[in-house]
Structures are given as structure tokens and as C-alpha cells.
Amino acid sequence: MKRTFAVAAVVTSLALAAAGGTALALADDEPDTGTARTAHTVTAAQADTTAKADKADKADTAQQTGIAKALAAALAHTPGTAVAADREDDGRDAGAWEVDVVTADGTEYTVIVSPDSTEILGAHRDGGDDDGREDLAALKGTTVDAREAAEAVAAKGTVTDVELDDDGGTAAWSVETAKAGAWTVDARTGDVARDLDD
Structure with missing residues (x-):
């Protein structure tokens, strides 16, 4: 139990x-x-x-990439190498982008792109073909083009101008911004530095 x-x-x-x-x-x-x-x-x-x-x-x-769009539009119209781009300050094309393009044979053209980069307003051949060939020679072996240089500086401020500069013997891009001053972009390495001459 x-x-x-x-x-x-x-x-x-x-x-x-x-x-x-x-x-x-x-x-x-x-x-x-x-x-x-x-x-x-x-x-x-x-x-x-x-x-x-x-x-x-x-x-x-x-x-900030307005200038990059203008460069792309100019190159689509005139294939080649862009060596400069800036906004027109006055005249009938005021506000539009003026892009300098060098074709493979060294011929230089100026292409006018609308402010919003949706239209080509005009294009003409420049007389200084020697300058065009010199620009191509200066850019030989480089890895950074005008658009990439502009985009490299875009984080610092709105880019208003980009231009090839080879006066110092080394190809570089001179890039200007609306409020952050001028900058230099090494065309071989992509290194960005403030333009001390500005």
C-alpha cells in the first residue's frame, strides 16, 4: 500500500x-x-x-555633374577627346556650355551645348590644329579624362570649368568650382589638389 x-x-x-x-x-x-x-x-x-x-x-x-553631362553630349555629337569645357558668360549663348573637342587627327572643334545638356546649339572648327595635336600628345598615357576630373572635384563644389593644363610638363586638369575655388587633378593618377595659383 x-x-x-x-x-x-x-x-x-x-x-x-x-x-x-x-x-x-x-x-x-x-x-x-x-x-x-x-x-x-x-x-x-x-x-x-x-x-x-x-x-x-x-x-x-x-x-554637380552638369558639366559631365555637357561633356558627354558634346562627345556624342563630335567624337574625340574633350580638352576643355566651361559656361558661356555672355552673348546669345550665355548659360550654355562650350566644349572643346579634339578629334583623332588633331582637329579641334568647339561644341556649344544647351544649359541642360539636352541639345547641341552649334559646332565649329577651330583654327589651331597644332594646339589640338599638342593636347593629344600631352594626354598620351594618361588615365583620367575631362569628365572624370570634373567628377573628382564635384564633391567639393559645383564644377563650372575644366581645362587641360600641361604647362608644367605633366598633364593635369585645371578644375574650377562656383564657391570652392580651383583644383588640379593629375591626369595620370587622379590625385586632387588645391590649385595654389588660384
Whole structure:
């Protein structure tokens, strides 16, 4: 009789332990809704911040790469090597981009691109073909073109002018910005430095 009660007690204890274990397991399986909400809130905030930063970057890029778009438009019209680009200050083409392009045979052309770079307003051949051939010779073996030089400086300010400069014996791009002064971009290495002569 005592033995029966003892066995029953053991069985009951095991059953309770099992039930408790199951309850604990179920409790562990329950999601921590507070933690989940907190993590979700942080993620949403981060996503919102990232979206705003991306929007700002796109706005800056749209403004700062205007000269890059003008260079691309000029080269699509007159294939060759762009050696200079700047905005016209006055005259009937005021506000438009003036891009100097040298073709493979050394002939230099000036291509006028609309302010928004969607239209070619005109193009004419320049008389100084010797200058064009000298520019091609100076750029031989370089890796950075006018567009890449402009984009390298765009983070510092809106680029308004880019021009090949080989007066020092080393090909470089002279890049001017609206408010951040002038910069020099090495045509071989892409290194950017402030133009101390500015």
C-alpha cells in the first residue's frame, strides 16, 4: 500500500515536472514583442535616414555633374577627346556650355551645348590644329579624362570649368568650382589638389 502511494507520488511529480517544462518551453517560444517592436522602430528610423541621405545625394549629383553631362553630349555629337569645357558668360549663348573637342587627327572643334545638356546649339572648327595635336600628345598615357576630373572635384563644389593644363610638363586638369575655388587633378593618377595659383 505504501509502495503504491510512493509510485503514484513519483508519477505525479514527473507529470508536474513535464508540464512545467512544457510551459517553460512554450514561454520561451513566445516572441518578445517589446524587443521586436524596438528593433523594428530602429530599423525604420535608419531606413528613413538613409532615404533622406540618398535623396540629398541625388540632388547634389544632379547639380554637380552638369558639366559631365555637357561633356558627354558634346562627345556624342563630335567624337574625340574633350580638352576643355566651361559656361558661356555672355552673348546669345550665355548659360550654355562650350566644349572643346579634339578629334583623332588633331582637329579641334568647339561644341556649344544647351544649359541642360539636352541639345547641341552649334559646332565649329577651330583654327589651331597644332594646339589640338599638342593636347593629344600631352594626354598620351594618361588615365583620367575631362569628365572624370570634373567628377573628382564635384564633391567639393559645383564644377563650372575644366581645362587641360600641361604647362608644367605633366598633364593635369585645371578644375574650377562656383564657391570652392580651383583644383588640379593629375591626369595620370587622379590625385586632387588645391590649385595654389588660384
